[in-house]
Amino acid sequence: MGRARARKQRRHTAVPRSIALQRQQTEAALARGAFQKARELAQELCRQAPTAEHRRWLTEATLGRAAELRAAGQMTQALAVLRTAVDSAADSAVLLARCAGEFLLGGDWQTAQRLIAQVTDTTLLPHLHALHVDAVVLHGESGLSGLPQEVRAATQSVLRALAYLDQGDDTSAHETVAGIPSASPAYDWKLLIQGLTAFYANAPTALELWQQLSPERVPAAIAAPLRAQLDPAFVAGQPPQMQAELLAFGQRLHAEPWLGRLEDTRNLLAQEALPAALRRAGEAARVLPPERHELHQRLARTLYWAVAQHGNDRDITAYRKVFGAPPDDPALHRLLALHHEYAGDLATAQEWWAKYEADMQQDGVISAADTALARALVWLHMGELAEEADPPPPAELQLALPPEFDDEDDCPFPAVECYRRSIALAPQYPEAHEHLLELLHTTGQQQEVVEVAQRLLEHFPEHQRALEVLADDAFRQGRWDEAVACQERAVQGRPHDTNLTARLSFYRLGLARMRAQQGQFEPARAILEAELAQETSPERSHILCRQAAVEIKAGQRQRGEALFAQACQTAPSRLAAVFQMLVEAIRMPLESAWITRLEREFRRGLKEKPAGPSAVALLSLLYAYTTLGISYDGLPAHQTLVMQYLKRALRAPLSEAELQRLCMCLKAWPDNKLLLDFATRGAKEFPHQPVFPYAAARYYFALGPERCPIPKLQTALERALTLARANPAYAELVDEIEGLQQVLHTLTFLGDLDHHMRHFSMEDEPPPELLGALADLFGLSLDDEEEDWFDFDADEELDEPPRSSRGRRRGRRKR
């Protein structure tokens, strides 16, 4: 049965549809561009209810159908369909104009002119003129006469320019349209033609010109497949079918076989089919024209990196077969190093880097002038890998770690050795010195830190970090004048660094005391006056106490008393000022009567009702003395008294800032239960604050491997991390927490597994701890219940065996 007959039969047998349903179907057909279907439905609607809206739908459907037929090259049918729409279009100027436009594009000039004459809305005329120009260019000069004179001249220029273009005379084509102004309906054709001349000359202006084309005009449609070659964003903005058409047209512009193979290789790489991509790249490499040697090199290097990042051992072998080894990696040792590095196997990566470093000494791998520095860079990189593979725990945490892990280092070359080798090869290059300095500093190797800093200064006399380190060392040795001199030079490099300037101020105050002890009161006074003048904070009691001590030492008792009274007024509390003055009196030292008087007042003050400001001030002073390594007679006793005061302060009203400060300072005594107590109170009163769970974690960690409740530690760390990540202000804390987690995972997992494996025989039921450790290693979870890390019973048993929740995991590295 023929299609038309079947359709006719369906129409006769169909159940009559309601008007509402037909309207709905017509609108839907129009919306999805099914114009023939929409036309049939609209015709039926017009027969049953010939409203203005139904007639408009019929016109729109008819126009759409005519455009479809025209695009399919069925011009006669298109015009025949179009003629049925003329009467119904007369109601609307817009539809009439669209109808005229379709007649223009169909080449029926007379009907188009007749309809244009009926268009009363003059704003529609420029668009019709533009369509008219497009139609003339597409169908020939016979339609020229209907155009206004100036538009006719411009259109004739376009036709001449196209003829020049066809003859290959791009210069004449370009010049012929040069005079068309931007307001002319023929301007888009000028853009197209000048863009074409640029395109054929590989000039970048082609894209700039074509980007100005009006998308609804014919020139834009003609330029589209060529523009697609230059403008990936334009292609990406097209529907999928159009994208395929544009790219297919582009293939015809470049018919070289090797280009197709390169494109295949690209597609295979995108699909992560590396072996197939290597084969295809090999085929492309064989047929690349010899004069395109640089393409061969770039192709080889791109595949080199693809293998390094995503390949396996077989891919490396395949790469060698296809491309051979590049001159700068003659044994492919660097490729192997990179491959293992990307796979996260840093120890093996380091071994291959060491082999590559040996290769570099061969001729041709790297220029002779650069060999030493290049080798130094490789050793530096190996040091970084060693640090990443086995991050050094901070010195303050080392005490808490199990001793069997102290020397663990799974890289064949420890970081310190790598950095030292790098320095030996290129001492003039600062980075290895700096890495070594920081590594030794982190691990608390003070003597070595000083040696490295001194060597660094030999090459870089004003190296800020080295000066800072030497200043610190001089201070530790009591050489205050040297500490001040080094720190002053360090500050010159970064005068706005408040950490540096605060440290300088501290050294100067120490120097003032030293001068006073030597009987040089005037220099001491000058230093302290200068410090007081520079102090921007209203809290100056530390300087005033120092001045008071200097004056009393110099025999100026009344002046000293006045300064001490001033200090008491500016200090957060009198008790804090008394403590500072007492310490100063002991360290100067002043007469024993002074010390006794202050000691009595201090102890009396400690017995009073605790207050937040005093608690914070006293602990801050103790914290400063402890972290700076300051000691004096009576410090242990004072520490005990202050801790007792803090214990009573636990029940005093404390602000969020005070609790934070107390927890921060108590980290200097991380195994003191007070840290956990204040952290617990802080976490309960200020649950959004990450500092408190982190402080609790530091307490657990400090308990050491035998007593540390690992699950509580992990829960506290995870909670701290979640809270810290939610607030960008805690970015540094996030790093700190993640660092601690990394150390914890590394150290606990292996120890845990080792412990359980030693006690586990194949006949036994596997202990839950071992199952837990293995489950964590493979990313499984055996724990159903949430640990309550707030279970802080002072008498709780903490000697359960530690259990790790996560194994050593290293993700793929991104360099």
Add this chain to the structure above:
Amino acid sequence: MSDPYTVLGLALDSTDDAIRRRYLQLVRTYTPERAPERFAAIREAYDKLRDPISRLRYRVFEAGKDDTLEAIIADAKARLPRRRVPVAELLALGRKRA
């Protein structure tokens, strides 16, 4: 980003002076106002090659890492003579797509 030598159009053994001259020439042509993306790519490439240590570091650890087949194909196409499309074919395309 593509290979910095390719972005700047330089040979691997280019000197400091040649790199600087080429960089200045390119940023005068591709200003941030005219071609912001190209300008950024040029700046990034220059940063990798501006001094001998950066250059050496790039050569030892990263040479070719940022190159892509997409960029290689685009460069290859840009240097190939383009086949001219007859005007009649272009107009037929216009008639089809109008």
